[in-house]
Amino acid sequence: xxxxxxxxxxxxxxxxxxxxxxxxxxxxxxxxxxxxxxxxxxxxxxxxxxxxxxxxxxxxxxxxxxxxxxxxxxxxxxxxxxxxxxxxxxxxxxxxxxxxxxxxxxxxxxxxxxxxxxxxxxxxxxxxxxxxxxxxxxxxxxxxxxxxxxxxxxxxxxxxxxxxxxxxxxxxxxxxxxxxxxxxxxxxxxxxxxxxxxxxxxxxxxxxxxxxxxxxxxxxxxxxxxxxxxxxxxxxxxxxxxxxxxxxxxxxxxxxxxxxxxxxxxxxxxxxxxxxxxxxxxxxxxxxxxxxxxxxxxxxxxxxxxxxxxxxxxxxxxxxxxxxxxxxxxxxxxxxxxxxxxxxxxxxxxxxxxxxxxxxxxxxxxxxxxxxxxxxxxxxxxxxxxxxxxxxxxxxxxxxxxxxxxxxxxxxxxxxxxxxxxxxxxxxxxxxxxxxxxxxxxxxxxxxxxxxxxxxxxxxxxxxxxxxxxxxxxxxxxxxxxxxxxxxxxxxxxxxxxxxxxxxxxxxxxxxxxxxxxxxxxxxxxxxxx
Numbered sequence: 001x002x003x004x005x006x007x008x009x010x011x012x013x014x015x016x017x018x019x020x021x022x023x024x025x026x027x028x029x030x031x032x033x034x035x036x037x038x039x040x041x042x043x044x045x046x047x048x049x050x051x052x053x054x055x056x057x058x059x060x061x062x063x064x065x066x067x068x069x070x071x072x073x074x075x076x077x078x079x080x081x082x083x084x085x086x087x088x089x090x091x092x093x094x095x096x097x098x099x100x101x102x103x104x105x106x107x108x109x110x111x112x113x114x115x116x117x118x119x120x121x122x123x124x125x126x127x128x129x130x131x132x133x134x135x136x137x138x139x140x141x142x143x144x145x146x147x148x149x150x151x152x153x154x155x156x157x158x159x160x161x162x163x164x165x166x167x168x169x170x171x172x173x174x175x176x177x178x179x180x181x182x183x184x185x186x187x188x189x190x191x192x193x194x195x196x197x198x199x200x201x202x203x204x205x206x207x208x209x210x211x212x213x214x215x216x217x218x219x220x221x222x223x224x225x226x227x228x229x230x231x232x233x234x235x236x237x238x239x240x241x242x243x244x245x246x247x248x249x250x251x252x253x254x255x256x257x258x259x260x261x262x263x264x265x266x267x268x269x270x271x272x273x274x275x276x277x278x279x280x281x282x283x284x285x286x287x288x289x290x291x292x293x294x295x296x297x298x299x300x301x302x303x304x305x306x307x308x309x310x311x312x313x314x315x316x317x318x319x320x321x322x323x324x325x326x327x328x329x330x331x332x333x334x335x336x337x338x339x340x341x342x343x344x345x346x347x348x349x350x351x352x353x354x355x356x357x358x359x360x361x362x363x364x365x366x367x368x369x370x371x372x373x374x375x376x377x378x379x380x381x382x383x384x385x386x387x388x389x390x391x392x393x394x395x396x397x398x399x400x401x402x403x404x405x406x407x408x409x410x411x412x413x414x415x416x417x418x419x420x421x422x423x424x425x426x427x428x429x430x431x432x433x434x435x436x437x438x439x440x441x442x443x444x445x446x447x448x449x450x451x452x453x454x455x456x457x458x459x460x461x462x463x464x465x466x467x468x469x470x471x472x473x474x475x476x477x478x479x480x481x482x483x484x485x486x487x488x489x490x491x492x493x494x495x496x497x498x499x500x501x502x503x504x505x506x507x508x509x510x511x512x513x514x515x516x517x518x519x520x521x522x523x524x525x526x527x528x529x530x
Contacts, residue, residue, distance in 0.1 A: 099203045100192035106206040118276050128269055135265035160188040234514075336512040337399060341406075342390055343367045345381055345503045350447075358502065363390055367412075367503050370420040370445055396510040406505040407441040420446050422498070445499030 084090055118124050134140050161183040164176055178184075193199035231237040273279060345368055346358040364383030366372060374381060384390055392398050406412065409423045423443040 096195060097192070099207060100195065100200060102207060103193060103199065103203050104190070106203065106210075109206075116272060116275065124272065128272060131268055131272075132265055135261050135268065138261070157188060161185055338396070338510055339507050340392065340396075340510050341365070341412075342403065342506045342508075343383075343503045344506060345383070345501065347501055350500050363387065363506075364503075367416070367418065367443070367505075368501060369416070369418045370499075371418070392510050395512060397513045398508060399511045400509040403506040403508045405441055406507050409441045409443050409505065412505055413443055418443075422446055441504040442502050443504065444502035447499050 114120065115123050115127050130144075134144065159177060162178060162181075163185050165178070165184075193203060227233060227236065228240050229237060274283075342363050342365060345361045345364055347361045348358050349356045362381060362383040362385055364381045366374070366381065368375060368381040387403060410425060413421065413423055421443050422445075424441065
């Protein structure tokens with residue numbers, strides 16, 4: 001393995017990582033050790049077979065239609081994405097390229113950690129001086145990138161082209177740089193680390209540690225902020241929401257009055273100075289002295305009557321409990337209420353010479369009207385057999401004790417713009433009503449020969465043009481024979497004006513309930529799976 005790659009920027013200050021490889025051998029087969037110094041390289045055919053096998057296994061788990069979907073939408077027109085889909089060889093190749101060039105990022109990270117951790121006090125103080133000047137005069141922030149480009153990119157590149165001449169004497173004279181004359185050395189370029197060098201493994205080590213640090217920070221952030229923002233504790237999240245609203249309102253009116261330059265100056269210097277090793281030790285000593293000092297407790301005991309008289313908290317714990325009582329807001333005790341509906345569907349046979357009566361079919365959330373997608377697709381209605389099997393929606397519970405029958409069937413039929421049906425009207429002999437007050441809220445299908453001729457246009461407008469053959473011709477012939485197409489004028493509830501299906505609507509009141517955290521998580525997982 002090569003020691004390093006020339007002209008590659010990597011973190012060489014930490015030791016080279018040790019790679020441990022665990023080999024699993026078959027206990028039944030004898031294992032002969034390889035000779036020392038033999039370097040075995042996998043063949044191209046074996047590696048290709050392994051990649052193909054692993055890719056085929058992943059295709060069984062990962063939905064390839066979503067992973068390899070190369071179509072993106074820009075506006076209304078689909079645009080083909082030229083980037084390759086998921087592939088293990090491509091991913092491995094890109095990882096090698098990325099790892100060979102990521103050293104500059106880790107080098108910058110190391111230098112920043114050195115400056116902020118007071119490894120060299122002169123560098124840290126210089127950084128504080130520059131930071132202070134920028135806080136006092138923010139216009140210098142525009143000059144800083146250009147100055148850094150000149151000092152850290154252009155000057156080193158020029159010095160690499162004009163190195164000092166080699167020393168030929170034995171004296172301790174410092175070599176000097178010559179800024180005149182032609183260039184004495186080739187231009188220096190940043191090259192990626194070779195895959196057989198230690199720099200490549202240094203980058204892998206730093207990349208591994210960065211991924212672990214990011215995962216730890218992500219998990220810690222979620223553990224801290226998730227309970228405050230996901231309303232698992234509604235009182236706490238509501239308090240945070242109100243506090244953010246108050247701060248937003250106050251900052252919108254007073255933000256221009258705050259001395260942001262001096263706040264950033266003092267805050268930044270205090271944060272960096274507080275990380276000085278000597279100051280850290282001093283703070284520890286002071287905290288130990290304060291913890292063991294009984295004089296402070298005596299002073300607090302003497303000042304307690306004064307704090308009680310002024311109404312101020314006498315201790316930090318009392319202050320925190322007072323803030324907690326202020327944040328203990330009262331949520332709305334009246335949960336949201338809504339009305340759910342369920343349709344009782346009945347069926348009868350219209351076979352010739354059949355005198356079958358109406359039979360209960362099931363309870364369905366849809367009325368299964370003549371233009372229902374299930375009817376047009378030739379599918380049966382979906383639902384449950386008994387009332388006891390009907391469950392409220394997730395997150396809701398039944399408030400009323402029983403289902404109530406909706407006798408005003410005209411309202412929900414008109415709201416849904418359902419056609420091709422007849423319904424009962426109390427006290428009227430129209431619309432298929434019987435003229436009596438004893439009605440059951442039924443809405444039945446009209447026979448195919450009695451449907452209005454505009455049903456074809458309605459079905460086509462709804463996107464269902466595939467109606468039975470001769471559908472429109474039957475209705476036209478029916479109108480020519482003088483039969484009235486206005487079925488509301490016929491009245492009566494005979495078998496000649498009723499189709500195979502009828503339904504009526506049941507309603508019940510539900511109210512929202514609080515779901516446990518486990519149920520919410522299961523519901524979220526189910527939604528993601530769907």
